[in-house]
Amino acid sequence: MARRALLLVDIQNDFCAGGALAVAEGDATVEVANQLIEWCEARGEIVIASQDWHPQHHGSFARVQGAEPFTTGMLDGLEQTWWPDHCVQNTTGAELHPLLKQGSISACFHKGENALIDSYSAFFDNGHRQETQLHAWLQHVQADQLIIMGLATDYCVKYTVLDALKLGYQVAVIVDGCRGVEMQAGDSTRAFQDMSCAGATLYTLEDWLESE
Numbered sequence: 001m002a003r004r005a006l007l008l009v010d011i012q013n014d015f016c017a018g019g020a021l022a023v024a025e026g027d028a029t030v031e032v033a034n035q036l037i038e039w040c041e042a043r044g045e046i047v048i049a050s051q052d053w054h055p056q057h058h059g060s061f062a063r064v065q066g067a068e069p070f071t072t073g074m075l076d077g078l079e080q081t082w083w084p085d086h087c088v089q090n091t092t093g094a095e096l097h098p099l100l101k102q103g104s105i106s107a108c109f110h111k112g113e114n115a116l117i118d119s120y121s122a123f124f125d126n127g128h129r130q131e132t133q134l135h136a137w138l139q140h141v142q143a144d145q146l147i148i149m150g151l152a153t154d155y156c157v158k159y160t161v162l163d164a165l166k167l168g169y170q171v172a173v174i175v176d177g178c179r180g181v182e183m184q185a186g187d188s189t190r191a192f193q194d195m196s197c198a199g200a201t202l203y204t205l206e207d208w209l210e211s212e
């Protein structure tokens with residue numbers, strides 16, 4: 001039997017208002033997430049989350065590289081954006097948003113723990129060199145359909161969705177549950193197009209709740 005899981009991507013303080021890498025309207029994703037969590041609770045569907053979880057001196061941090069935040073360079077052979085320090089392990093910034101209904105989250109998957117490489121996808125690092133526990137866990141619970149939303153549209157949501165599709169999951173993306181960094185205007189729109197072209201189905205929360 002097909003099983004579904006709601007995957008909440010990086011709804012963490014540092015990506016929300018007042019955070020180190022705040023995404024415009026990042027907090028607006030929390031209400032959408034809570035409605036989807038309730039929807040899952042009512043149906044006994046699985047809820048899981050990912051957390052960006054960097055060591056203090058992660059190689060993607062501009063400070064570590066002596067670079068200006070939001071410029072780019074090379075990290076371990078891959079093009080890399082240099083970010084402000086964010087989501088440092090065991091700090092408040094790395095915690096899930098306090099208003100997120102976390103009681104039903106049955107597992108949380110950390111990524112970005114290797115200081116030498118960044119990891120936007122919740123499944124693999126950016127070089128596809130190492131895997132998190134996420135795919136194995138989903139296989140174990142026999143989930144083959146994912147509902148994905150969170151932060152940030154143009155980075156972690158996008159790469160998580162693209163990897164999920166490559167791994168064979170059926171993927172629904174809840175568009176109004178996502179917000180983007182938007183380094184360039186239009187990045188979020190292009191990210192949704194990329195996800196859709198790769199096979200994801202895009203829904204608003206309202207569409208999703210009505211279609212089910």
Ligand code: VGL
Pocket residue numbers: 010052083120151152153154155156157
């Ligand atoms: C993210 C930039 C750096 C994200 C994580 O969660 O989208 N973006 N690290």
Ligand code: ZN
Pocket residue numbers: 052054060083086087112
């Ligand atoms: Zn990060």
